[in-house]
Amino acid sequence: MTEKIKLYDDSKCTACRGCQLACKQWNALAASQTENRGTYQNPPSLNANTFLLIHYQDYVDKEGNVKWLFRKEACMHCTDAACVTVCPSGALHYNKATGTVGLDHDKCIGCKECVAACPFEIPRWDAATDKVYKCDMCESRIMNNMEPACVKACPTGALSWGPKEKMLKIAAKRVEKLGGNATTYGDKYVKGTHFMYVLKENPAIYADIHKDPSVPLSVTLWKGLLKPLSLLAAGGVLGGAFLHYMIHGPKYPDLPKDENTEGGK
Amino acid sequence: MQKGYVQVTDSYERILHWMLAISCLLLCVTGLGMMFQTFNFIGYLFGGLKSLKLVHNFTGLVFAASLILVIRMWWKEAGVFVFPEDLEWIKVAGGYLWHVDKVPETGKYNPGQKLFFLTVVGAGILMIITGLIMWFPTALPAGLVRWMYPLHALGFVAIFAFFFIHLYLGTIGNPGTVPAMLTGWMDRAVLKKQHPGWLKEMEHEGKLVVYGEEKKSGAHGHHA
Numbered sequence: 001m002t003e004k005i006k007l008y009d010d011s012k013c014t015a016c017r018g019c020q021l022a023c024k025q026w027n028a029l030a031a032s033q034t035e036n037r038g039t040y041q042n043p044p045s046l047n048a049n050t051f052l053l054i055h056y057q058d059y060v061d062k063e064g065n066v067k068w069l070f071r072k073e074a075c076m077h078c079t080d081a082a083c084v085t086v087c088p089s090g091a092l093h094y095n096k097a098t099g100t101v102g103l104d105h106d107k108c109i110g111c112k113e114c115v116a117a118c119p120f121e122i123p124r125w126d127a128a129t130d131k132v133y134k135c136d137m138c139e140s141r142i143m144n145n146m147e148p149a150c151v152k153a154c155p156t157g158a159l160s161w162g163p164k165e166k167m168l169k170i171a172a173k174r175v176e177k178l179g180g181n182a183t184t185y186g187d188k189y190v191k192g193t194h195f196m197y198v199l200k201e202n203p204a205i206y207a208d209i210h211k212d213p214s215v216p217l218s219v220t221l222w223k224g225l226l227k228p229l230s231l232l233a234a235g236g237v238l239g240g241a242f243l244h245y246m247i248h249g250p251k252y253p254d255l256p257k258d259e260n261t262e263g264g265k
Numbered sequence: 266m267q268k269g270y271v272q273v274t275d276s277y278e279r280i281l282h283w284m285l286a287i288s289c290l291l292l293c294v295t296g297l298g299m300m301f302q303t304f305n306f307i308g309y310l311f312g313g314l315k316s317l318k319l320v321h322n323f324t325g326l327v328f329a330a331s332l333i334l335v336i337r338m339w340w341k342e343a344g345v346f347v348f349p350e351d352l353e354w355i356k357v358a359g360g361y362l363w364h365v366d367k368v369p370e371t372g373k374y375n376p377g378q379k380l381f382f383l384t385v386v387g388a389g390i391l392m393i394i395t396g397l398i399m400w401f402p403t404a405l406p407a408g409l410v411r412w413m414y415p416l417h418a419l420g421f422v423a424i425f426a427f428f429f430i431h432l433y434l435g436t437i438g439n440p441g442t443v444p445a446m447l448t449g450w451m452d453r454a455v456l457k458k459q460h461p462g463w464l465k466e467m468e469h470e471g472k473l474v475v476y477g478e479e480k481k482s483g484a485h486g487h488h489a
Contacts (some may be wrong), residue, residue, distance in 0.1 A: 086414070088299035089314045109315040111299070112402045116410040125403065130315075218411040226418035227300060233426040241433035248362065251439050253454040 003099040003164035004194065005125075006137065006148060007171055008072045011178055011200040012094045012158035015040065015054050015070040022153030023052040023074075024137060046073060048126035051135040052150055057207045071206050072159070073149075075122045075135040076186055077101045077194035083114035083123060085223050099164070100137040100194045108132055119190065119213035137194070167196075174198045189213050270450040271464070272474035275298040278338060282446055285335050285385075292392075293425055295321040300418070325396050332389045341384040343374040350462070351376040370462030377434070385425050388420040395420065450476055 024031060029049040034042040055071040075098040083092045084101060091107035092114055094100075110130035114123045125131045138148040146152070147161040160167070168187060175182045178200050185203050186196030189214065190197040201211055274282075298307030298317050308314035336344070346352075353369035354376050360368040361377070374382070395413040402410040436443055441455035453475075456464050467473040 030371075069479065088302070089305065090302050107314075109299075109318050111399075112320055113399075113414065116402050116407045116414070118407075121407060121488075128480050216411050218415050222415035226415055226422055230300070230418065230422045230425055233422050234429055237426045237429040241438065244361075245437065248438055251360070251458065253441060253452070253458040256454070 001099060004162060005167040006077075006141070006151060006195045007032070007160045007162075007167050007198065008195070009158050009160075009198040010070050010072075011052075011069045011174075011182070011198065013072070014156055014157045014158075015056060016155065017054050018153040018155060019072065019159060020050075020052050020054055020151035022149040023135070023226070024049070026141070026149035026204075027051060046122065046124055046134075048124045048129075048133045049083055051075070051133065059201075059205060067072060069201065069203070069206060071197070071209065072150075073208070074195060075101060075119060075137070076120050076190075076196075076213075077135075077137055078119075078189075078215075079191035079193070080215055082117040082119060082219045085215070085219055086113040086117045089115065095137070095139060095142075098137070098194070100139070100142070102136045102139045103134055105131055105133075115244060117216060117219050119216060120210050135195075163252050164192075164194075169198065179213075185209070190215060206213045267452075269453050270476040271453050271456055272449055272476070273445050273456070273460075274449040274453045276449070279446055280447055281331060281335050281338060285328065285331040286428055288324050289385075289389075289428070291324045291425065292321060292328055293421070293428065295324065296421060300421075322396075322400055325393065325400075329393045332386070332393070336386055339374075339382060342372065343379050344386065346376060346379060347372055351379070370465070371460075372466075373460060373463040375460070381427060381431055384423055385416040388423040388427075391416060391420040392424070399453070 009207050023029070025125070029051070032043050032047070032049065037044065039056050043050055043053070052072065052074040052174070055069075055073055057069040057071070059067045059069050061067060079099060081092070081094070081101050081140070084094060087093075088111060089107045090102045093102050093104065095102045108131040110125065110132065112125050112132065114132055115125055123131050123134045138146075138150075142150075142161075151159045151161045160170070162170075170253050171184045171187070175184055175198055177255060178198070181202040182198065182200050183203060184196060185199050186193035197203075199206065204211060276352050294307060295311070297304045298311075299314065299321065300315050305314060308317040311317045311320050350369055350371050354371050357363075357365045357368060359375055359377050395417040396412060398405060398413045399417060402413075435446070439455075439459065442459065445451050453464075464473070
């Protein structure tokens with residue numbers, strides 16, 4: 001397996017939304033009617049037919065300067081993906097070639113367990129199909145040696161796709177060059193994400209970004225502890241019952257008193 | 266039926282017991298099919314995992330209805346510990362673990378049975394509440410919904426383990442007790458060993474229904 005990473009560099013992003021459109025086009029997703037809510041950000045959040053969203057944010061820093069911050073939100077493709085851990089049917093799975101997280105809609109049963117588990121709040125459930133939707137890193141493209149549709153469409157080089165080691169080095173170099181508060185986001189969480197950012201500002205100031213995301217404790221307790229315990233406890237009871245029957249024996253009714261069993265009394 | 270057998274349950278009790286038991290087992294089996302990917306093949310029996318999910322959800326409603334009726338029916342007899350006799354029984358573990366010359370007499374249900382009943386009630390209510398939220402998870406914040414899954418798994422750990430305890434103690438562990446939930450009539454000798462206190466009480470109150478004897482009015486039964 002050659003792990004691959006998609007890198008987003010917000011310092012190069014002009015928020016043209018070419019990626020957002022290319023995503024819709026490649027995945028054949030219907031467009032929703034846009035609405036003027038006082039921002040270019042449309043639709044307001046990810047949904048079952050929007051796997052990728054460019055966030056627009058007016059940020060005023062301490063000196064009173066207004067900065068326009070952009071951020072591309074999509075599935076982060078965790079190495080330790082809570083959604084894959086909880087998925088009952090195997091619909092959510094690791095792509096063995098790249099380490100990204102794929103989603104097989106034929107297998108999805110619409111249980112929405114991934115929706116509650118994801119530390120990045122990515123998967124969206126669609127009532128009409130009773131299935132969950134998210135970015136699968138254009139599995140149909142990357143498995144044929146093409147880059148994801150969003151990367152292909154990006155005109156500024158804000159998006160790039162390549163082997164993990166190489167991309168981590170590029171990201172580190174870019175952070176160094178940008179200086180200031182610039183940093184990477186994603187590589188330090190959930191054993192490393194396969195979609196990561198280079199952010200020119202402190203991640204904390206980006207709207208709706210997840211601070212210090214991790215696999216929820218509830219998921220670890222559920223799948224790591226209670227799931228195996230359920231079979232172990234039942235097996236323990238069966239073993240205990242067997243030993244009880246063999247050693248102590250069942251509780252039989254007492255023999256009738258009129259039988260001569262009490263030493264001739 | 267043999268002469269001298271004693272009626273211990275009525276048909277209402279037995280039907281509700283099996284409604285609860287069958288729905289509970291179906292929930293365990295279908296739940297296992299979704300909990301472990303290794304058991305995904307159970308889905309084939311129901312026409313796929315998606316149907317399995319639906320069977321699980323709707324069986325949960327049957328379980329919930331049965332549990333409510335069962336609590337109404339058995340709470341007085343099996344839901345409340347009576348002291349000091351129940352404590353005396355617990356002190357010798359009902360004679361199940363080491364030799365006890367005389368097991369303290371208790372009411373119709375001994376503290377072991379009460380503990381099982383209360384576990385089913387407690388874990389059952391937990392399963393119903395967490396299960397309903399898991400059915401409609403988008404109605405509540407994800408941070409809260411997240412905890413429903415481990416709680417549902419915790420309830421399963423308890424119910425699944427207790428099921429096997431119940432299966433053992435209700436069959437080969439206590440020979441002669443199975444008919445209590447099939448025909449409702451039990452051998453008097455078995456009752457004398459298992460539930461002497463209740464037998465005496467019923468005899469004393471003249472409520473005992475004995476096969477082949479004239480049925481007395483005001484016979485005991487469920488208290489629903």
